[in-house]
Amino acid sequence: MKRRALLLGALLMPTAAHARPSKKKPSKQAPAKAATTPKPFGPQPLKDGKTQLVAFNASAFPYRSAVPGSNKPFLDAKNGRQRGHTSLGGTVYWEQPTYNDRRSLLYLPPGFDPQRPVLIVLYFHGQGATLERDVMVRQAVPRQIAESGQNIALVAPQLAVDAADSSAGNFWKPGHFAAYVDEAAERLMRLYGDRAAGRQLNLAPVVVVAYSGGYLSAAYALDRGGASHRIKGAILLDALYGDEDKYAAWMAARRRQAFLLSAYTESTKDENAALQGMLDKKRVPYAKAVPATLNPGTVAFVPCGGLDMHGDFVTRAWRPDPLKAALAMIPGYELVRDKKSA
DSSP: HHHHHHHHHHHSSOOOOOOOOOOOOOOOOOOOOOOOOOOOOOOOOSSSSSSHHHEEETOOOOOOSSSSSSBSSOEEEETTTTEEEOOOTOEEEHHHTTTTOOOEEEEEEOOOOOOEEEOEEEEOOOSBBIIIIIIISSSHHHHHHHTTTTEEEEEEEOOTSSSSSOOGGGGTTTTTTHHHHHHHHHHHHHHTOGGHHHHHHHHHEEEEEEEEHHHHHHHHHHHSSOGGGGGEEEEESSOSSHHHHHHHHHOOOTTTEEEEEEEEEEGGHHHHHHHHHHHTTTTTOSSSSSOOOOOOTOOOEEEEEEGGGGGGTTBBSBBHHHHHHHHTTSSTOOOOOOOOOO
């Protein structure tokens, strides 16, 4: 009986394993990693606009060749070592300082995004102008581009400096316009600050805008510039003082790919009528009112008023800031702005 009790007691006694359960040490958990915002890929929209005046190799001036259609050298006047050009009005303008400024104005607006479709605007200023005083300030071209809401890069060459002369200089030469546009794309890429933007700028279509005396450079750019495939359209701001045949031939050849908008005062009324007559003969349809959009094939003539409007036409035509309004009519290049900046 005692042996059974002892055996039963032995069986009921806890073993070491049962008596002292092992205490597991709590495992150390790795600290949770803080969530990180992925870095944006590729070139990003500009927070602020960028402006630069830079000397071009493919500038309009200096120009040392002949005037097109004649054997007359462009620099046909001399005064000692100084050489000059006699304008159509008979005034002699000396190469220094009128025809030796190689600079162009470059501008990228706030929000410019090289990952979206890009449009290059090439602006030819009129007579008696400088880039700083007139294109940037008086005509407010950069501001109008920024306010258009479009993904636009601006380039504007200095033509004759502050002179009553519409000479096109090197833009008279076949192929020069193409060389200028290629250099502009490179320099705009540098202004943006990232080589990744180069592809979009190199492929970007071009809209040629001319005011007043800028018509001559624009006409030769369209006629023999060597880059017709890149020209999406032309906007003439009281800028048809001749060479209507060049504009008519270009529009007839590019009627399915390009647009033409010509707004004018009494100053160029006759020339605009002449261009309309040439388009009629080439069976190119056109409207005589402000179009809703500037799609390929759009041709529009917009009469705006008397001679008194010409001097301020870039900022006051059929409406205030007509360049801003015209550029906003071009579909496919709208900037996407965030809600905070909208």
